[in-house]
Amino acid sequence: MVLTTPLLERLAGEGHVHVVATPANAALLAHHPSVASVIVFDKRGADRGLGGLRRVARRLRAVGAARALLAQGSTRTAALAWMAGIPERIGFETSGGRLFTTRRVPYDRTLHQAARLWQLANAPGDRTIPAGLRPSLHPGRAEHDAVDALLAAHGVAAGEQLIALAPGSVWATKRWPSYADLAAALVQRHTRTDARVVVLGAAGDAALAQAIREAAVTARPGAPPPIDATGALSLLGSAALLARCAVLVTNDSAPLHLASAMNTPTVAIFGPTVPSLGFGPLADRQAVLGRESLACRPCHAHGPMACPLGHWQCMRDITPGQVDAAVQAMLPG
Numbered sequence: 001m002v003l004t005t006p007l008l009e010r011l012a013g014e015g016h017v018h019v020v021a022t023p024a025n026a027a028l029l030a031h032h033p034s035v036a037s038v039i040v041f042d043k044r045g046a047d048r049g050l051g052g053l054r055r056v057a058r059r060l061r062a063v064g065a066a067r068a069l070l071a072q073g074s075t076r077t078a079a080l081a082w083m084a085g086i087p088e089r090i091g092f093e094t095s096g097g098r099l100f101t102t103r104r105v106p107y108d109r110t111l112h113q114a115a116r117l118w119q120l121a122n123a124p125g126d127r128t129i130p131a132g133l134r135p136s137l138h139p140g141r142a143e144h145d146a147v148d149a150l151l152a153a154h155g156v157a158a159g160e161q162l163i164a165l166a167p168g169s170v171w172a173t174k175r176w177p178s179y180a181d182l183a184a185a186l187v188q189r190h191t192r193t194d195a196r197v198v199v200l201g202a203a204g205d206a207a208l209a210q211a212i213r214e215a216a217v218t219a220r221p222g223a224p225p226p227i228d229a230t231g232a233l234s235l236l237g238s239a240a241l242l243a244r245c246a247v248l249v250t251n252d253s254a255p256l257h258l259a260s261a262m263n264t265p266t267v268a269i270f271g272p273t274v275p276s277l278g279f280g281p282l283a284d285r286q287a288v289l290g291r292e293s294l295a296c297r298p299c300h301a302h303g304p305m306a307c308p309l310g311h312w313q314c315m316r317d318i319t320p321g322q323v324d325a326a327v328q329a330m331l332p333g
Helices: 002-012 023-028 049-062 075-083 113-121 141-153 179-189 203-219 235-242 254-262 320-330
Strands: 018-021 037-040 067-069 088-092 103-105 161-166 195-199 247-251 266-269 286-289
Touching: 002 113, 002 254, 018 023, 018 049, 023 037, 023 235, 037 049, 049 075, 075 088, 088 113, 141 235, 161 179, 161 235, 161 254, 179 195, 179 203, 179 320, 195 203, 235 254, 247 254, 247 320, 254 266, 266 320, 286 320
Parallel strands: 018 037, 067 088, 088 103, 161 195, 161 247, 247 266, 266 286
Antiparallel strands: none
């Protein structure tokens, strides 16, 4: 959804934009000036099954759309556009729902996903994309207030730099294993109260945050410990927090794209996947770390739950020193 926002901004220049989204993704578009409305499609809950599909199709039909751009590409969403009676339905030629489309766009695997999505709105045969394509999110007052409360509760001083770490991922092999060692190095380097580490992620990442906290406290007893923000903020709230951070260190996961939307300097760690798959950082200042010489990379489009070869060198060989150096290069001054 985050990487769809450049396309939404483009379409907003042509008319009202209505977005069909899952409940989790719908919240990301709150306050977005390019979106006229969000139609929530709870495909695994209240709208599951044929009955739910028909209900959402009726809501979609009511907006009177003349064109549907099928960014997600599944058979279910393509069928939804067809059931809603939308006359022009544009999707990728590789999509599962291509039988429901009226025009199919080549899926260029050499492009970033944001650029591929942009091309859904191009005229037939037009493969152009603009330079400097970057997503956007618009946290509101509630999200900023939640960040204010979080930082105040942890005694963050005005002007204090925040270094964000996002150690989690749904895919196990994407989780770089040395975030705790990196946090220890960071707190030892910043001997004054000039920088704090903050850990971002879902509630399920709490154990990773705890390991980071323990390593930092051991490395520098008495110093302000890292701030555990896992599970404390919505996705849009996490974007608001990232807007205040000097740098983010992240795996190939959702926080990377949130940082791109907020233009937060990003150090991205890629293991089983590679940026050329189309999901690298788009922030103006960025660094990508990975074992370029490994012939087995990439081993999976998303990152498997276990290394197929058993060695997991793509992540184990990236050292805390390498990541720390990339972080320092991003920090102002």
